Amino acid sequence: MDFFIQLLTDPIGFYNSHELLVAQMGINAILAISIFVTFYSGQLTLANAGFMAIGAYTTVLLSLYPQWPLPLDMLLGSLLAGAAGVLVGLPVLRLRGVFLAIATIGFVEALLLGVILNVPITGEGQGLKNPTADPLGGIVPILVSIPVLTYLVWRLTRTRLGQAWAAIREDELAASSNGINVPLYKMIAFVIGAILAGYAGALETHINFFVDPTEYGISRTIQILTFAVVGGTSNVLGPIVGAVFLTALPEILRFVRDYRDVINGVILILVIIFRPQGIVGRGGLALIRPRWLHRRGRVRGSPASAL
Template sequence: MESFENFWQIYSNLVLTLGINAMLALSIYITLSCGMLSLANAAFMGIGAYTSSILTMSYEAPFALALAGGIAMPMLVAFILGKVTLHLSGVYLAMATLAFGEVVRITVLNTESLTGGALGLNGIPNQTQWWHVLLALAVVLAMLACLRRSKVGRAFEAIKEDETAAGLMGINTNANKMLAFVLGACIAGLAGGLSAHLTYFIGPNEYGFDRAVEILTMAILGGINSLIGPVVGSLFLTLLPELLRGLNDFRLVVNGLLLVLVVLFLPRGLWDPARFKRLFGRQAKKGAQ
């Protein structure tokens, strides 16, 4: 028991960060599953983090209410942004959402009285507990699992495969893409609120281009063919720098090399159900022989 307490004191933030990063990977999974390459999730995370932190620090709102605000504000912003940008696709949508992230960062920098500007917000109450992260991740996974098996999930898949054909089949492509976009913002905002009340401090540079690419990498690296893939990718990308800490100056080099090798040799991600079926099928045939 004592050894577990020592472990938790040292690594509790890392363990909770694993759950938060898993939610971020799932937030972009939902947009990718509808065929949209959006890089706005880091900005939505920042909006959720700042909204919930301001509600807690300036208005002494209860933690649950602050989290609710951190979810609602990104959803509202995503709805407004989606009205303007979701007619775009591919790299054009990525560029538009990336530009939106920069707009959010500049806005935070220039509203010092509210957001602290470049100095960020310091002294955020540490209210995020392990069960908050576990419950949030479980709810997100359950919601996305139900969505994946529903009529909406099948519509997402049809739009991802061929948006024009999906529209000709009677699927409301605009409404479904908006739903995926807003749901992604909802999950990212929740992750941002939990993260802000875990780390005591948030700053505008935490939600910029680097974080946007990191969130996308977690989902792609794990694989977007199932819900487990983004979670596996987030675990791998979060733990890898810690596991390579002993390499000192060579840590980033080895980190990048491992990521390149995974992309080259596992193009469908670390978690590929089809690959596992083929592997187990071969083993079963060998056993039968």
């Protein structure tokens, strides 16, 4: 409870004592935006951790060896993740639903086991030291990026492109009958998601002195998926709220340290049962209300509405 009390009574002090947590929330929020884009176009892809790794390693390697300026490293890291997105997307985007999810998990595993843990330049299993990291300065680009990206993605959903995504999500066959080039638009969503994940990876290297290959495995991918599921995917704010909430949860639950994962799991199950549309529903942030309560309310309300 101290956590909330401090957040409410002393926000500056809270920020100073939880800087790393705030930075992690921000990075997770960007990852959540990345998975939102592919979700919005109806694709269940779990490749984000892989693209994140590409962004992270590229950024650190470029700042270690050619010693290019950091913003350029980050840009190239994100773009390389996007390019990898095209390569991965070409074969796997023909798949749908759970098959697409499995194929993208395969990509994450292949990247980790086949490349990162096998190529000397990435430090293999040892990871990479990143002496140029700047944990305090690194928070600034993160905090600036979130509102900008949120705005851009929100606007994007209203363009011709975003409309095509929504149509594909609702019904691919119908979308192509309306003249929408389904493979192309799916690819665009997939690549934008990859670039955003790569960008999150690049930002993360800037606040850590060490790039740890175990950070980019299946568990990270599943974590990103939970942000979207818990937060809700009908609105870009959903995954962001999910990311912030789930990142803060371990801190809030510190007092039950040993049972943290158990409680985490219970909360996830409760959200799925009682609020399948996520914390942020289509109508925005609504109270958590179980279905049976809703039904009772309607029955009571019906005589009035009949008048």
